[in-house]
Amino acid sequence: MDFDRIPLLGVERTPLLYLANLSKYLGGPEIYMKREDMNGCIGLAGNKLRKLEYLLADAVNKKCDVVVTTGGLQSNHCRATAAAARRVGLKPVLVLIGEPEEPLKGNLLLDNLMGAEFVFGNDYDLMDQLLEETVENLKKKGHSPYVIPLGASNGLGTIGFISAAKEMSVQLEENNVQPTWQVVTTGSAGTYTGVLLGSSIPDTLGISVVASTSEIKDRIKSLAVETCQLTGVELDISDFEKKIKVDDTYLGEGYGIATDEGVKAIKLLAEKEGILLDPTYTSKAMAGLIDYIKRGIINAGDKVVFWHTGGQIGLFTSSLPGQRLNT
Ligand SMILES: Cc1ncc(COP(=O)(O)O)c(C=O)c1O
Structure with missing residues (x-):
């Protein structure tokens, strides 16, 4: 197939x-x-792009306008998703677990450069819940979100x-x-x-x-x-x-x-x-x-x-x- x-x-x-x-x-x-x-x-770069090639094609086919995903503050997956979403013309929304510190560094700095919208949480056990709440909030605002699971797996x-x-x-x-x-x-x-x-x-x-x-x-x-x-x-x-x-x-x-x-x-x-x-x-x-x-x-x-x-x-x-x- x-x-x-x-x-x-x-x-x-x-x-x-x-x-x-x-x-x-x-x-x-x-x-x-x-x-x-x-x-x-x-x-x-990095391994996530292989997965995102398929997932973002699905997002575009489904006419979604934002891409939501989750990970730790320094997640490579979230940074790659933000970049790939921008490349296909979608807005990235990242649910990140951890407390951001300024000046921003590493992946978080790059996410910010790519204009990702952030939702921060501080408990990995509540990550899925926070992701669901974020998706519901986006829908209430009239968006059509595409959810990519942890690690795009x-x-x-x-x-x-x-x-x-x-x-x-x-x-x-x-x-x-x-x-x-x-x-x-x-x-x-x-x-x-x-x-x-x-x-x-x-x-x-x-x-x-x-x-x-x-x-x-x-x-x-x-x-x-x-x-x-x-x-x-x-x-x-x-x-x-x-x-x-x-x-x-x-x-x-x-x-x-x-x-x-x-x-x-x-x-x-x-x-x-x-x-x-x-x-x-x-x-x-x-x-x-x-x-x-x-x-x-x-x-x-x-x-x-x-x-x-x-x-x-x-x-x-x-x-x-x-x-x-x-x-
Ligand atoms: C650099 C890097 N290598 C490997 C992995 C692991 O890949 P997977 O989540 O598919 O097991 C990740 C996941 O975030 C990663 O960022």
Whole structure:
């Protein structure tokens, strides 16, 4: 089944890079990187644009005039949604949890530049309620709001990452590379679910940066069911369940709190490859990959693709533990 899509990436395909220095340093497995952080035609990119291409096409088809979504104060998803909404001529309304401080920084600064309307709350448990109230208020004012769920992770959004996985399969074939593993960070789980549904790489490891392994696995299962119902693809759920590999070991103290191992991974990638990871998502996933290699679960004979999902704006808003000037 075909779904309408508004191209937002600004590139035909995101690059697939071989990380020669990192591979050598880590003792053997060939490591490749799919650069979803480089789809930066608008709003500084990242993984959310893949999902928003489908969701905003739906918003336009439904003749909505505002796009409402939610996240933390420094949400990459909200910033990408604000940019994408502006690009298609819609107004972004963001329900953000946290207390804003001036001067504005990072994603919140960018949201503000893009003229997003803000509704602030201070309790994650009341986020859905606040979102509903905001939608009702917009309707009362005569608007037709389109609601995008947390992380843009619903069935339609997940289709974006099925296409990204298929795009990568072609790149791998062109380069004659057959990976044995792929590693991706996971939060609201649409990225992982799409990547798993769309590719045939034997092992897909999701490093959770938000919740426990079992919670994330449940999200992935229900998203896969929703996505396959939407696309009309038959899903053997018990077979699919066996393929889900999620690890919450690298989460540390919690969502949005950088870990020492993650910061070491940021430094390693910057020094070996000149590539910047982010403190909340990709650094923890890279810390997981490095540890899997150290423990021999991924070994010298393997070929691994690491999905870089973006988020580097977080480098400028967090204080990273243990960092000193090089001397
Ligand atoms: C930079 C970055 N990487 C990864 C993710 C996680 O993707 P998903 O929510 O689809 O699991 C997010 C989600 O906000 C993100 O901002």
